[in-house]
Amino acid sequence: MVRGNISVELDESGEFVEVKQILDTIENDKLMNRLIRKGSDNVNGYQYILTNDFGIIGRFAPNDSKLVQITPEGEKCILYDVSKRYHTTLIFLIILVLLIISIVFIGFIRMFIRIARDPHFGES
Structure with missing residues (x-):
């Protein structure tokens, strides 16, 4: 083992x-x-x-x-x-992954909102 x-x-x-x-x-x-x-x-x-x-x-x-x-x-x-100790670690990792995914998702939503409000967004 x-x-x-x-x-x-x-x-x-x-x-x-x-x-x-x-x-x-x-x-x-x-x-x-x-x-x-x-x-x-x-x-x-x-x-x-x-x-x-x-x-x-x-x-x-x-x-x-x-x-x-x-x-x-x-x-x-x-x-x-070692289930109890490992369970805590696994929950922490899941929360961390969900947090990162949420931050990226919120960033995309904010970008799409800006694009929808300003059709010239990103143009030089």
Whole structure:
């Protein structure tokens, strides 16, 4: 499992083994992108899934906030959860994007109003 530049290694029973810092190199970036896109893995009958619980908004989220282990019997166990902290960050980013879009939209509306009032707007 990967969060930023940190890798958490689990053994076959789902116990934590080691935490490593990942160097920021092109090779490591390619490997991490491939692993993150995979989204799930099966080890000895246990399924490990990277997920988030943000619904439609979660589709636009750059990262997953939970690592869930599903036993062969179908029981779910959350091994890693940063949903609360990530939820705050995601809301902030959505508000920021909406604010920027609103500013651009208002700028266009003001420009069109000026053009409608003055047909010679922009002429030298």
